[in-house]
Amino acid sequence: MLWLVGRHLGDPPPxxxxxxxxxxxxxxxxTVLGEDAYPTIWTKAAALLQSVVNNHALVDGNKRLGWLxxxxxxxxxxxxVAGADNDGVYDLVIxxxxxxxxxxxxxxxxxxxxx
Numbered sequence: 603m604l605w606l607v608g609r610h611l612g613d614p615p616p617x618x619x620x621x622x623x624x625x626x627x628x629x630x631x632x633t634v635l636g637e638d639a640y641p642t643i644w645t646k647a648a649a650l651l652q653s654v655v656n657n658h659a660l661v662d663g664n665k666r667l668g669w670l671x672x673x674x675x676x677x678x679x680x681x682x683v684a685g686a687d688n689d690g691v692y693d694l695v696i697x698x699x700x701x702x703x704x705x706x707x708x709x710x711x712x713x714x715x716x717x
Contacts (some may be wrong), residue, residue, distance in 0.1 A: 606670055606671060607623075607667060610663075610666070610667070611667060615660075616662050617660055617661070619657075619658075621659075622657040622659035623657070625653065625657060626659060627653075627654075629649045629650060630647070630649045630650050630675070643676065643679050644710070645705055645709045646675070647672050647676050647709065647712050650668075650675055651694075651695070651698055651708060651712070652668075652698055652705065654668035655668035655695060665695045668695060669691055682716060683712060683716050685715065686715035690711075691715075694708070
């Protein structure tokens, strides 16, 4: 994640709070009573997007990093959203930042990008 921040948002990276960034990155791996809290790749990606966008770990670029991290996470896990249109991505990220949609809604929209 630090590489993505530095590569795409500037060097040195504009990190305000590395703990908030680490928390956002760790969220998709959360377990509850030995079970994944986010059982699908889409809910894991939704949790990542929501956390990176809303934790405000960066001085600037939280929404951009949120999308970049989510798209990279999905690509690395075999679920490409490379065909997503810019307007759809923009609408999703702004919605996550301003309206607090449910994780299931975010996950569904991400999965639709892969379709």
